[in-house]
Amino acid sequence: SQKIEQNSEALNIQEGKTATLTCNYTNYSPAYLQWYRQDPERGPVFLLLIRENEKEKRKERLKVTFDTTLKQSLFHITASQPADSATYLCALDRAGANNLFFGTGTRLTVIP
Amino acid sequence: SQTIHQWPATLVQPVGSPLSLECTVEGTSNPNLYWYRQAAGRGLQLLFYSVGIGQISSEVPQNLSASRPQDRQFILSSKKLLLSDSGFYLCAWSPYYNQPQHFGDGTRLSIL
Structure with missing residues (x-):
């Protein structure tokens, strides 16, 4: 069955460093992959979408890579700030279905 | 711009009572609509999605149901809630x- 794994449940980094979050998937070849940010007791907020034919996507301090050979996406936040502390979710399109398949998320804490 | 409204924010119900959660979208027409459930420490579990009025697809068997009586209204219901x-x-x-x-x-x- 399709499976999504996000590298760790929680990640702590020092302010100003680059945070790198990992999303691995198996038994699947998605056409695109999305990243969302979720704050406690709030709905996820869309950040970036990357398609299978794109290697990299950037938006301000955010960068996403998509390696369909490794079946992996990396999500980077450069010059991290305490305000970046949140849970980050990756999501893949589901073949033949009109919806997304979400990972369990990585809780990022940026320490001042 | 588009907005989505969901209410109530919190709800405490006894076992066996009915449920009705409502969601409305403004500023767009014929949207795809989704209901998810997120348990503590778990990812988003897709419950239902709809591509049009009266069209509901169920992802998991449960005692919940969904309806889309209008283009931008999506309702999640239960006749008898379980723990x-x-x-x-x-x-x-x-x-x-x-x-x-x-x-x-x-x-x-x-x-x-």
């Missing part, structure tokens, strides 16, 4: 299935 129905319920919309999803603020449902 296992506790969780954080999220409504979302997207213009098309492979586009980013936009979430409401969620309903925290506690069953006593």
